[in-house]
Structure formats: C-alpha cells, structure tokens
Amino acid sequence: MxxxxQYLLDTYRARRLGEPAPPAPGADDWQVVRELRDQWQLRAAAGRPAHERTGRLRRSLGRWLHLRPRSTC
Incomplete structure (x- = not known):
C-alpha cells in the first residue's frame, strides 16, 4: 500500500468516525528541515565547526543510500 x-484510507476512517483528518503526507517536511537548520546553527554558534556536521551527515546518508536494496524492475 x-x-x-494509506492517507486516503485514514482520512475515510476519520470522517466516518467523526474525528479530525490526519495531516497529509509531507505536510510538515519543510518545518522539519527548518528545525534541523536551526539546530545546526545553534551547534555552530556553540563552537562546533560546520564541516564536521556536514561530513558526518554526508557519510551517514551515503551509507544509508548504499545499503538500500535496489529494485529489479
């Protein structure tokens, strides 16, 4: 699925039960990005070099992308 x-099914169920609809997928993505940026800026202001943050982030994302199984389609 x-x-x-899944979102449409959850919305349908919420409407039938009279509950508020769930947030749309991806609705809060930009808010999360802003919060991460703010956190990085606070760490940088605390004396932590920016290149260490991005290097670790890139390495972890690189590992994650290489570990994902490839589709056979």
Missing part, C-alpha cells in the same frame, strides 16, 4: 493510499 502506498503512502497516498
């Missing part, structure tokens, strides 16, 4: 299908 895709994210969109």
């Amino acid at each position: 895709s994210i969109t299908q």
Whole structure:
C-alpha cells in the first residue's frame, strides 16, 4: 500500500468516525528541515565547526543510500 493510499484510507476512517483528518503526507517536511537548520546553527554558534556536521551527515546518508536494496524492475 502506498503512502497516498494509506492517507486516503485514514482520512475515510476519520470522517466516518467523526474525528479530525490526519495531516497529509509531507505536510510538515519543510518545518522539519527548518528545525534541523536551526539546530545546526545553534551547534555552530556553540563552537562546533560546520564541516564536521556536514561530513558526518554526508557519510551517514551515503551509507544509508548504499545499503538500500535496489529494485529489479
């Protein structure tokens, strides 16, 4: 089931039960990015060099991307 299908199913159930609809997938993505940026800026202001942060982030993302199974389609 895709994210969109799950969202539509959850929205349908919420409407039938009279509950508030769930947030759309990806609705808060930019807020999360802003919060991460703010956290990085606070760490940088505390004396932590910026290149260490981005290096670790890139390494961890690189490992994550290489560990994902490739599709056979």
